[in-house]
Amino acid sequence: AQSVTQLGSHVSVSEGALVLLRCNYSSSVPPYLFWYVQYPNQGLQLLLKYTSAATLVKGINGFEAEFKKSETSFHLTKPSAHMSDAAEYFCAVSESLDMRFGAGTRLTVKP
């Protein structure tokens, strides 16, 4: 069975600082992994996805994530946070049609 754990329901960084949002997965088959962002009162927008090609995946808005099989992790990073990055971020794993989302991490960016 597939599942996702996001470590830290809230992360706060200063503008210009490194963003690191943690995601660990569990899957009985080679996983396909996704990061989505949700702004207030909006639907989810895909940031990036891992589909068994390169382990370092680059996404939109300067975000990237690295798939580490040995650690069952898919952490999301951005070198320099911007105020507009403040949002809710969700990690998800797809084992079948049933995509499983983590509980989300709310990112706050301080000026």
Added chain:
Amino acid sequence: DTGVSQDPRHKITKRGQNVTFRCDPISEHNRLYWYRQTLGQGPEFLTYFQNEAQLEKSRLLSDRFSAERPKGSFSTLEIQRTEQGDSAMYLCASSSGTSGGYRTDTQYFGPGTRLTVL
């Protein structure tokens, strides 16, 4: 391409009433999904359509819930005899089905319908 749209954006109803939500996917997307998202949680899968066929239903989808996609385009989600526990954001997503497999298909989400049951 105007994206996935959902109507209404907000619905307040009294317990016991029936409600229906509509989702219009991105045109020519043949896959459509419904999710439920409660406060502080990620979306939970409810059901999936391939064209007009409902191929997958979660155990979360009790018999009070019914979803249709009659012509393979828009979809409706009906909740009968609403309960306070049904209060949530209901999200619709669609995908093109052209990436080769279900698992790698990018899902595009609508803005959601927020249901409040009093």
